[in-house]
Amino acid sequence: MVQVTTTPLRSGASAVRFATRGSGPRIESEVELRSVLASLSGVDAVGADARAAKLATRSIKRSSKMAALDLAISMVDLTTLEGADTPGRVASLCAKAARPDPSDHGVPSVAAVCVYPDLVATAKRALGDAPVAVAAVATAFPSGRASLAVKLADVAEACLAGADEIDMVIDRGAFLAGRLGQVFDEIVAVKAACGPAYLKVILETGELVTYDNVRRASWLAMLAGADFIKTSTGKVPVAATPPVALVMLEAARDFAESTGTAVGVKLAGGIRSAKDAIRYLVLVNETAGSAWLSPERFRFGASSLLNDLLMQRLKQQRGAYVRPDEFSGD
Amino acid sequence: MSDRIDVRKTYKLVIKGAFVRSESGRSYEVTDATGAFWANVAQASRKDLREAVVAARAAQSPWWAASAYNRGQVIYRLAEMAEARRGELAEHVAAAEGVPTAKAAASVARGIDRIVWYAGWTDKVAQVFGGANPVAGPFFNFSLPVPSGVVGVIAPEDSSFEGFVDAVLAPIATGNAVVALASATRPTPALLLGEMSATSDLPGGVMNVLSGDRDELAPVLCAHEDVDGVDLEGAGDAVGALAELAAGSIKRVLRPPTTGASELRKLRAFIETSTVWHTIGQ
Numbered sequence: 001m002v003q004v005t006t007t008p009l010r011s012g013a014s015a016v017r018f019a020t021r022g023s024g025p026r027i028e029s030e031v032e033l034r035s036v037l038a039s040l041s042g043v044d045a046v047g048a049d050a051r052a053a054k055l056a057t058r059s060i061k062r063s064s065k066m067a068a069l070d071l072a073i074s075m076v077d078l079t080t081l082e083g084a085d086t087p088g089r090v091a092s093l094c095a096k097a098a099r100p101d102p103s104d105h106g107v108p109s110v111a112a113v114c115v116y117p118d119l120v121a122t123a124k125r126a127l128g129d130a131p132v133a134v135a136a137v138a139t140a141f142p143s144g145r146a147s148l149a150v151k152l153a154d155v156a157e158a159c160l161a162g163a164d165e166i167d168m169v170i171d172r173g174a175f176l177a178g179r180l181g182q183v184f185d186e187i188v189a190v191k192a193a194c195g196p197a198y199l200k201v202i203l204e205t206g207e208l209v210t211y212d213n214v215r216r217a218s219w220l221a222m223l224a225g226a227d228f229i230k231t232s233t234g235k236v237p238v239a240a241t242p243p244v245a246l247v248m249l250e251a252a253r254d255f256a257e258s259t260g261t262a263v264g265v266k267l268a269g270g271i272r273s274a275k276d277a278i279r280y281l282v283l284v285n286e287t288a289g290s291a292w293l294s295p296e297r298f299r300f301g302a303s304s305l306l307n308d309l310l311m312q313r314l315k316q317q318r319g320a321y322v323r324p325d326e327f328s329g330d
Numbered sequence: 331m332s333d334r335i336d337v338r339k340t341y342k343l344v345i346k347g348a349f350v351r352s353e354s355g356r357s358y359e360v361t362d363a364t365g366a367f368w369a370n371v372a373q374a375s376r377k378d379l380r381e382a383v384v385a386a387r388a389a390q391s392p393w394w395a396a397s398a399y400n401r402g403q404v405i406y407r408l409a410e411m412a413e414a415r416r417g418e419l420a421e422h423v424a425a426a427e428g429v430p431t432a433k434a435a436a437s438v439a440r441g442i443d444r445i446v447w448y449a450g451w452t453d454k455v456a457q458v459f460g461g462a463n464p465v466a467g468p469f470f471n472f473s474l475p476v477p478s479g480v481v482g483v484i485a486p487e488d489s490s491f492e493g494f495v496d497a498v499l500a501p502i503a504t505g506n507a508v509v510a511l512a513s514a515t516r517p518t519p520a521l522l523l524g525e526m527s528a529t530s531d532l533p534g535g536v537m538n539v540l541s542g543d544r545d546e547l548a549p550v551l552c553a554h555e556d557v558d559g560v561d562l563e564g565a566g567d568a569v570g571a572l573a574e575l576a577a578g579s580i581k582r583v584l585r586p587p588t589t590g591a592s593e594l595r596k597l598r599a600f601i602e603t604s605t606v607w608h609t610i611g612q
Contacts, residue, residue: 318555319553321553323555
């Protein structure tokens with residue numbers, strides 16, 4: 001059933017500021033894929049919940065908090081994925097992405113803006129030469145229910161318009177039905193269609209039911225050549241949660257240890273407060289290690305989070321709580 | 331038959347219509363006027379205060395959007411709830427203020443009457459504080475009183491119920507949402523009123539009541555940029571310093587009353603005037 005037999009080597013220039021990745025391990029057949037995934041140990045669900053909850057209680061002192069807020073801002077994929085998105089809205093989002101707080105030059109740009117493929121060109125134009133990547137959700141986002149040809153055309157169009165990063169969704173139906181080879185092949189094919197663009201693979205963990213599935217899907221995506229594994233589309237009720245982040249970060253860490261290839265992790269959906277973001281940074285540091293504390297390896301997909309980060313940053317500087325309408329709505 | 335075990339109560343903060351312990355986990359002991367143990371009370375932290383302001387901000391627009399008549403009904407219902415618990419309130423006021431029960435009961439009765447009085451004010455504010463202005467042109471010109479928004483209240487330290495009612499109900503009656511610091515040494519009557527607010531249809535977040543250390547909380551409340559006004563009646567010696575903090579974000583500040591102050595000053599304190607022009611004719 002597996003037609004594509006290798007993960008393509010990463011070659012040439014990649015999006016904006018990412019280092020070229022080395023080659024991943026080769027998976028020759030679906031049998032081999034299954035045996036690799038079967039060899040993964042199960043996730044201790046109670047232990048994962050407890051560990052994530054414990055790490056959330058870590059207190060961050062004031063001097064570190066400022067650094068954490070800036071780091072979190074630089075990791076945001078500022079996202080708008082609404083049917084009502086207009087070029088004007090995307091343009092204002094891009095302005096905000098490049099200069100999140102116009103009154104303070106010290107605030108870093110966000111990592112990327114994330115839009116639907118048809119708005120990539122608009123976003124590219126609006127960003128100009130700002131150091132912000134443009135990510136497009138492609139492959140029949142958010143459900144992923146379309147033929148491979150349609151998905152590849154979606155990706156190709158986004159890349160042609162200049163997308164630096166592609167956020168694809170996996171076929172959860174196929175994954176849950178056990179058609180792992182199909183999911184793997186799709187990722188490989190999309191990866192090939194991406195060319196130099198960075199590939200983020202959305203697992204939609206809210207639909208994967210168990211942590212074991214999250215771990216397996218993470219490995220499957222990384223084996224197939226994902227540059228990032230991402231929790232959610234933000235379109236289903238359950239999105240990024242701390243234990244799921246823990247499981248994915250462990251997978252990225254273990255994958256890097258066994259293959260030498262570092263894959264990034266992106267959390268998306270439901271992260272709205274600076275407090276949550278900092279808790280996730282603690283989780284990253286304690287699970288995958290400080291090497292993941294950079295926008296090349298870790299991202300937040302969010303919209304309203306950015307304003308809360310800016311508000312808390314200003315609160316640190318002024319010593320007083322700030323009005324939410326100090327900053328533009330997304 | 332064995333003796334029944336006491337059902338002891340820890341008084342909680344009132345934030346967003348919920349009765350919560352402080353997120354910090356802290357509580358403190360409140361004594362009665364003789365110095366004997368009276369109750370354990372949650373001690374709010376700055377983060378609790380921040381949550382209360384967020385809740386008040388969210389609740390204010392719907393509260394103001396309700397009809398004036400409806401707001402009056404809701405506040406009247408608060409008086410009904412308090413009336414039913416008069417005895418309990420009087421017991422707390424007597425213990426807190428060290429006054430005889432009869433005197434405490436009279437104070438509670440006056441407080442409840444004040445709630446009814448404020449209930450009556452909701453649909454009269456526009457008539458009394460607003461107006462139709464004569465202008466030199468073919469226009470109607472109206473001055474409409476609108477609420478300031480979120481009001482921080484530093485309630486009187488000594489008058490545990492009556493004073494609290496006046497400080498909190500006045501801004502609520504004019505359409506504001508309130509974050510109130512109850513008397514630090516005598517918080518239980520205020521916290522009881524907060525409990526009653528939950529059964530009076532007052533939307534969660536319109537009346538938030540916090541107990542705790544004023545030196546810790548009051549500066550944060552006054553400096554908070556998303557608070558539109560502060561009533562400093564209970565601030566004591568700190569009035570000047572707190573008013574200065576409030577000035578940082580150009581808040582309305584209501585200082586403690588001087589003798590002979592108007593009975594309407596609290597009602598008038600947290601109102602903005604919106605001017606509307608409307609053409610005369612077809």
